[in-house]
Amino acid sequence: MTSPTTPPARRPAGRRAGASEPSGWWAAVFVAPAVLGLAALYVWPFLSTFLKSFEDVPAFGPATFVGMDNYTALLHDEEFWKAFGNSALYTVIILLGVPLAVVLAALIEQAGRGRAIYRVLFFLPVVTLPVAVGMVWRFVYNGDFGLLNTVLSWFGVSGQFWVADPRFTIYAFGVVGLWMSLGINMIILGAGLRAIPKDLYEASALDGAGRVRQFVHITVPLLTPSIFFVTTLSVIAALQMFDLIFVMLRGVNNTALADSKTIVYLFYEKAFVQFHQGYGAAIAIVLLLVIMLATALQFRLQRSWVFYG
Amino acid sequence: MVVPFVWQILTMFKTTAEATRFPPTVLPETFSPHAFETFFSTVPFWSMFGVSAGALVLRVAGQLAIASLAGYAFARIPFRGREPLFGLFVLMLMVPSQLFLIGQYELIRGLKLLDTLPALAIPGLFSAFGTFLMRQAFRTMPKDYEEAARLDGANPFQVFWHVMLPMARPTLAALAVLTGLYSWNDLLWPLIVSPSGENRPLPVGLAGLQGQFGTDYPTLMAGAFVCSIPLVIVFLVLQRQFFAGITSSGLKG
Structure with missing residues (x-):
């Protein structure tokens, strides 16, 4: 993430000094909690559910890939x-x-x-x-x-x-x-x-x-x-x-x-x-x-x- | 519309024998407090209430903080990859919550948090919907205040905290109320993450009451009443925020 240095053209020239857009570093800090939480608790669980639907997952022990078996059974x-x-x-x-x-x-x-x-x-x-x-x-x-x-x-x-x-x-x-x-x-x-x-x-x-x-x-x-x-x-x-x-x-x-x-x-x-x-x-x-x-x-x-x- | 509630309130003052008579009596023959006595002596109401309230506070406070920070950045701070990243949030917004449950459960179990209060709140700290709602709110605000504050030497966090967040107060209130409503009412997730029955919130405890007192209807009605009334009171006080929350979202969280 880099900071965009060129200010938008429509901004009045007088305001430019000292009022630069916040840098990408700030954006990273602001979005980090939400993005990490989304990744860990939503994106990953979603992908994991998708993958598990092609697996036989016993209550204990490793899962095995079974292709479309779950869907056919369904x-x-x-x-x-x-x-x-x-x-x-x-x-x-x-x-x-x-x-x-x-x-x-x-x-x-x-x-x-x-x-x-x-x-x-x-x-x-x-x-x-x-x-x-x-x-x-x-x-x-x-x-x-x-x-x-x-x-x-x-x-x-x-x-x-x-x-x-x-x-x-x-x-x-x-x-x-x-x-x-x-x-x-x-x-x-x-x-x-x-x-x-x-x-x-x-x-x-x-x-x-x-x-x-x-x-x-x-x-x-x-x-x-x-x-x-x-x-x-x-x-x-x-x-x-x-x-x-x-x-x-x-x-x-x-x-x-x-x-x-x-x-x-x-x-x-x-x-x-x-x-x-x-x-x-x-x-x-x-x-x-x-x-x-x-x-x-x-x-x-x-x-x-x-x-x- | 309110007939079931009226019936509930009348029934909870009846004796069990009176409540199961046919045809039923309308008014209780004698106002009997036995249902409330049975409920409070067999159900750890205050501990369940504490769990529900604690999870709600944690979830609402956490979600407001996390979602408004991210929403502000998505609305106002340009950075590379912003649009695709936000697109991911919108995508998750459209997926029904059941699709996340298995993975969230595994994660909570892996962290050894099953049967704890944080387990109830953690997934709800992060919300694609909340982030989306806050972004929309910040996008519509005039840029002038922000620029003025920046000229005065405020850093982006100060701009966010002192200038933008106060202006987003109505949206924050709507989101808080909506998130609180979800947190308080949710049954499925607490059911999944409190397998032993320790640290149960009200909905799980109340559902368990049915198995215990299957036909003691006055006790069941009293329990249902006592567990529902806190949020009903909050609603009566904060009606406007509730309606705003529902309108902004259509109850999709």
């Missing part, structure tokens, strides 16, 4: 495909929360003084320990005396074991995940809403457009960049779901657990419970590929629906 592993399907289903449910967040964010922006209170209420699940959220919802979903079944019984609907019955588990998780993500999505969308010029609404009101028409023809199109951002982030986060399964199923209900694992849960189990690090690493690499593909797909699709005014 593709023939029913448990993996089940987890993949579960993660995909969970992600779809979370995405259903995005339109809901758009409507709610628009309503709250118009709530005037009540806005602050609503924002706090919707944000509470975000700042509550996810583990605690899982525990509370497990109680709400309880098949014998849970709140949900109680409410359903008022309407004559018979209750279900929402968490313990694998037919419902992922849907039950999806509802909790959606509930947890609303607050985040609404905050991001709210920032987008406030960036929409007010005069557009005034002009359309003069033309006789009602609230609903304004929402459909002004708010939603102009909000599409924010909606796209929220959608992309939601997919990435949903594909990494772990906490809820760990809290609501592990050690509590093992029969449903077998059918309800997500990709990241399976990764955790293989790499850190059973210590099959090679196999676990392969799952992690597949997760990366899935997230990259999903994100690339969304960037491609955005051309047809995101409006950059």
